[in-house]
Amino acid sequence: MSRIIESYQEQLTQVFPLKKQALIHCITNSITSESVANAILFMGAKPVMASDSREVKDFLKQADALFINLGHLSQEQEKSILLASDYAGKVLCPIVVDAVGVGVSSLRRCLVEELLQKEPKIVKGNFSEMRSLCGLATHARGVDGHMADQTTEAIEELREKFQEMTLGYPKTVFVATGVRDLIVSSQQHLLLQNGVFALDQVTGTGDIVGGLMAVFLAEGYSAVVSAMFAISYLNCCGEQAFTKTKGLYDFRNDLFNQLADLQKQRDWYGAIKGEVK
Ligand SMILES: Nc1ncnc2c1ncn2[C@@H]1O[C@H](COP(=O)(O)OP(=O)(O)OP(=O)(O)O)[C@@H](O)[C@H]1O
Ligand SMILES: Cc1ncsc1CCO
Ligand SMILES: [Mg+2]
Numbered sequence: 376m377s378r379i380i381e382s383y384q385e386q387l388t389q390v391f392p393l394k395k396q397a398l399i400h401c402i403t404n405s406i407t408s409e410s411v412a413n414a415i416l417f418m419g420a421k422p423v424m425a426s427d428s429r430e431v432k433d434f435l436k437q438a439d440a441l442f443i444n445l446g447h448l449s450q451e452q453e454k455s456i457l458l459a460s461d462y463a464g465k466v467l468c469p470i471v472v473d474a475v476g477v478g479v480s481s482l483r484r485c486l487v488e489e490l491l492q493k494e495p496k497i498v499k500g501n502f503s504e505m506r507s508l509c510g511l512a513t514h515a516r517g518v519d520g521h522m523a524d525q526t527t528e529a530i531e532e533l534r535e536k537f538q539e540m541t542l543g544y545p546k547t548v549f550v551a552t553g554v555r556d557l558i559v560s561s562q563q564h565l566l567l568q569n570g571v572f573a574l575d576q577v578t579g580t581g582d583i584v585g586g587l588m589a590v591f592l593a594e595g596y597s598a599v600v601s602a603m604f605a606i607s608y609l610n611c612c613g614e615q616a617f618t619k620t621k622g623l624y625d626f627r628n629d630l631f632n633q634l635a636d637l638q639k640q641r642d643w644y645g646a647i648k649g650e651v652k
Pocket of ligand 3: 385473475501518581582
């Protein structure tokens with residue numbers, strides 16, 4: 376049994392089926408919006424994708440968590456993101472920020488820095504995005520993570536930077552995704568090891584995992600546990616899908632089937648691999 380399972384076994388055995396049909400307000404990119412919405416639905420929660428600044432507060436009043444994804448930023452979306460994050464901060468609605476493309480655009484970087492002031496529960500991105508956010512050298516190109524930013528040395532360097540970040544932002548958990556996945560809070564850090572390469576080849580898997588983190592926050596789990604559940608569940612679904620399918624599009628479809636189905640197996644978490652420190 377892995378250290379991760381040992382440490383979180385009680386919560387892992389009880390997480391599914393989800394206890395409330397949480398409403399997740401997503402301000403996300405139009406490229407993968409449908410994937411994020413269906414992933415949230417297939418998990419057993421409810422998505423709403425509302426991003427017009429004139430109505431964002433009305434939707435947020437009903438929401439149990441807010442997912443902000445910078446993937447397809449526009450002036451109007453920036454306005455909505457700032458309004459929504461202000462309001463969520465006031466009503467204590469948990470926020471996940473997906474810092475898509477932050478390594479490439481200073482506009483996005485400034486926005487993430489502003490969002491950090493709103494005390495989001497989780498700020499995530501792939502290794503290239505998160506290294507860049509922390510001021511480390513990066514091979515960030517477009518919105519994809521680069522393998523050179525995920526070597527053991529690069530991961531260790533980022534872990535130290537994340538720990539520094541938690542001194543300034545103690546209420547935020549920092550997460551980097553890729554072949555391995557790093558989760559760092561002011562108290563502890565986790566390094567997860569599940570998943571398959573096909574998850575990197577299908578667009579939006581990072582966006583989905585951000586939406587799933589918001590689902591678990593809405594269910595009342597801590598930020599570390601929510602990040603771990605989201606990544607581990609998606610990656611176990613990916614492993615299952617990969618064994619069954621031939622082409623990438625079949626893989627993508629079966630990944631969604633698995634999101635709905637794997638949770639029905641009591642021992643779904645048995646394949647989780649990783650370390651806790
Ligand atoms: N090569 C890989 N091996 C195993 N798991 C992977 C691999 N690449 C990505 N993953 C998993 O896929 C999910 C998405 O991570 P990734 O780093 O690709 O996000 P991303 O770059 O933000 O994706 P996108 O921009 O397409 O939404 C995570 O759960 C991660 O653990
Ligand atoms: C391809 C792409 N471009 C901006 S966001 C996005 C989806 C992955 O986040
Ligand atoms: Mg991403």
